[in-house]
Amino acid sequence: xxxRNGEKYFVVDGHIHFWDASPANWIKGQEQYAEGWINCFHxxxxxxxxxxxxxxxxxxxxxxxxFVKDVFEDGGTDVGIFQSTYLKSWYVNGFNTAxxxxxxxxKHPGKLIVNxxxxxxxxxxxxxxxxxxxxxxxxxxxxxxxxxWYNGSRGWRLDDEVCKPFFEKCKELxxxxxxxxxxxxxxPLDKDAFDPKDIDVAATDNPExxxxxEHVGLPRIEDFCFIAVQEPNVYAxxxxxxxxxxxxxxxxxxxxxxxxxxxxxxxxxxYGSDYAIWEPKWQIEGLLDWNxxxxxxxxxxxxxxxxxxxxxxxxxxxxxxxxxxxKDLQLPDEAGAPAAREAxxxxxxx
Amino acid sequence: MxxxxxxxxxxxxVIDPELDQPITSLRFVSSLEIEGDGDVEVVMRLPTPxxxxxxxxxxxxxxxxxxxRLPGVHRVSVKLEDHYTGQEINTALQRGEGFAGAFPAxxxxxxxxxxxxxxxxxxxxxxxxxxEALLADGATAEEVTGRRVRDLPDVPDTRxxxxxxxxxGIACAPDAPAFxxxxxxxxxxxxxxxxxRTARLVRMSLEVNGGICRSxxxxxxxxxxxxxxEVLR
Numbered sequence: 001x002x003x004r005n006g007e008k009y010f011v012v013d014g015h016i017h018f019w020d021a022s023p024a025n026w027i028k029g030q031e032q033y034a035e036g037w038i039n040c041f042h043x044x045x046x047x048x049x050x051x052x053x054x055x056x057x058x059x060x061x062x063x064x065x066x067f068v069k070d071v072f073e074d075g076g077t078d079v080g081i082f083q084s085t086y087l088k089s090w091y092v093n094g095f096n097t098a099x100x101x102x103x104x105x106x107k108h109p110g111k112l113i114v115n116x117x118x119x120x121x122x123x124x125x126x127x128x129x130x131x132x133x134x135x136x137x138x139x140x141x142x143x144x145x146x147x148x149w150y151n152g153s154r155g156w157r158l159d160d161e162v163c164k165p166f167f168e169k170c171k172e173l174x175x176x177x178x179x180x181x182x183x184x185x186x187x188p189l190d191k192d193a194f195d196p197k198d199i200d201v202a203a204t205d206n207p208e209x210x211x212x213x214e215h216v217g218l219p220r221i222e223d224f225c226f227i228a229v230q231e232p233n234v235y236a237x238x239x240x241x242x243x244x245x246x247x248x249x250x251x252x253x254x255x256x257x258x259x260x261x262x263x264x265x266x267x268x269x270x271y272g273s274d275y276a277i278w279e280p281k282w283q284i285e286g287l288l289d290w291n292x293x294x295x296x297x298x299x300x301x302x303x304x305x306x307x308x309x310x311x312x313x314x315x316x317x318x319x320x321x322x323x324x325x326x327k328d329l330q331l332p333d334e335a336g337a338p339a340a341r342e343a344x345x346x347x348x349x350x
Numbered sequence: 351m352x353x354x355x356x357x358x359x360x361x362x363x364v365i366d367p368e369l370d371q372p373i374t375s376l377r378f379v380s381s382l383e384i385e386g387d388g389d390v391e392v393v394m395r396l397p398t399p400x401x402x403x404x405x406x407x408x409x410x411x412x413x414x415x416x417x418x419r420l421p422g423v424h425r426v427s428v429k430l431e432d433h434y435t436g437q438e439i440n441t442a443l444q445r446g447e448g449f450a451g452a453f454p455a456x457x458x459x460x461x462x463x464x465x466x467x468x469x470x471x472x473x474x475x476x477x478x479x480x481x482e483a484l485l486a487d488g489a490t491a492e493e494v495t496g497r498r499v500r501d502l503p504d505v506p507d508t509r510x511x512x513x514x515x516x517x518x519g520i521a522c523a524p525d526a527p528a529f530x531x532x533x534x535x536x537x538x539x540x541x542x543x544x545x546x547r548t549a550r551l552v553r554m555s556l557e558v559n560g561g562i563c564r565s566x567x568x569x570x571x572x573x574x575x576x577x578x579x580e581v582l583r
Contacts, residue, residue, distance in 0.1 A: 036434055040399060043397075043566050043570050046565075046570075047565050190464060191464065192464060192467065192468075193404075194402075218558070218562070219559040220555065221555045221558065222471075222551045222555040244562055244565075245558070248561075248565045249558070249561040249565065252554075252558045255554045259551055259554055
């Protein structure tokens with residue numbers, strides 16, 4: 001619970017990490033990628049307020065105490081969702097695996113949800129592993145990282161035929177929340193690797209599953225919005241949109257939020273800090289204070305209310321993950337009704 | 351005009367295909383050296399080492415081509431620094447090989463389709479701003495969609511739109527429609543509102559990506575922020 005000026009907010013952080021990217025964990029011969037990866041993340045931290053920047057050594061590997069302080073004590077997070085990111089081609093023990101995440105989760109019962117992963121290129125063995133992981137970690141969700149390298153392949157897509165058995169397995173196991181990272185991959189090299197169109201196919205074919213597109217499809221937010229407006233089971237994870245823009249480019253942040261509220265509506269947006277790229281506290285504070293600049297350029301975006309902020313900060317994710325929200329932190333019944341979607345009706349991709 | 355000035359001017363004409371902005375104003379050119387009888391060395395940097403290799407290649411190859419054409423230039427070398435596929439790209443450029451040469455067995459494409467896709471996005475994004483200005487001046491949907499190329503104001507957006515249309519094979523004669531869909535078909539009055547809504551989203555995306563790229567580059571290289579306006583120019 002995040003408390004400010006006597007007001008209490010239920011916070012579900014949809015995107016947190018506890019990683020080890022220290023040199024001791026770099027795979028021999030792959031150091032340039034392992035180092036490049038964490039340096040790239042660190043550059044993103046530079047988009048936050050200066051007083052929250054960390055030196056690279058701390059950023060490569062931070063302590064459990066630090067995690068507890070930043071996420072729970074200062075961030076007031078009620079429930080955090082670990083998005084496991086393996087990157088085992090570059091990091092000896094992985095970047096932040098479900099196994100490592102589960103160790104911390106066990107120490108904070110009810111406060112941390114461990115999401116796993118799957119990779120369709122692993123075939124039968126991957127399906128078995130998914131089943132094992134799902135049972136061990138009581139998984140409700142996975143993070144899918146289509147850019148990951150594997151046996152000479154440098155990426156995959158959700159509309160690949162090999163994904164189908166994995167979707168079926170997810171339904172069978174109750175792993176219903178699929179967080180998809182659309183990120184840099186160099187395969188297929190000649191296409192636009194950020195293109196989220198594969199999500200369109202997967203979401204249409206699998207209405208029982210929820211597809212949470214992390215980082216709101218940046219840098220292809222327009223393609224993402226065109227898809228999301230048509231698919232009731234597509235959601236937007238705001239990690240990076242908040243951390244990367246709210247402080248560094250506030251007018252752009254307002255435009256991104258305005259477009260997302262217009263195309264997707266306030267029931268489809270999930271807060272995520274992407275800790276430890278950015279600390280949660282300034283992001284939550286910023287969201288609570290946020291509104292559009294007073295400027296005609298923003299005048300026709302959907303209005304932002306207290307209910308909008310509460311939904312984004314925690315209530316939407318609580319719904320997806322079946323997290324119980326204390327009565328006094330829920331919305332009054334009338335405000336909790338699904339947001340009006342008429343604003344987006346009749347507008348579709350050209 | 352000195353060779354240095356000519357080279358700089360040529361580089362200003364090289365566009366980041368993903369952002370539709372010149373590589374010079376994005377500050378992707380980190381150094382430029384001219385030696386002896388016209389040996390030019392251009393070094394380029396990108397916001398992160400993980401920036402997409404396809405776009406990186408297009409920019410580096412375009413820069414090389416733009417400089418090579420200049421009078422007084424004897425040899426040109428363009429190098430991409432601090433990028434995870436920099437070595438492959440630099441070697442291919444040196445040998446005069448295309449993208450497929452940089453990554454043999456991984457692609458046989460010359461990136462033409464990718465470039466075209468982003469040219470269409472850029473066209474829509476820039477048209478939307480010209481169109482919004484007309485509507486803000488009180489023009490009706492019928493009036494706006496009735497405008498011809500010759501009616502467009504002589505501003506950077508118009509000039510860039512016409513460059514893009516020409517590259518895409520979309521008519522740019524003075525009597526051609528001023529506002530076209532990505533396919534080149536004219537925008538109809540009845541669909542103007544809807545078209546504008548999507549076009550504005552595309553423009554926002556281009557601008558936001560440009561903003562993130564600028565911020566990352568600034569942070570990585572300790573640069574001063576010189577573009578508070580932040581919009582697509």
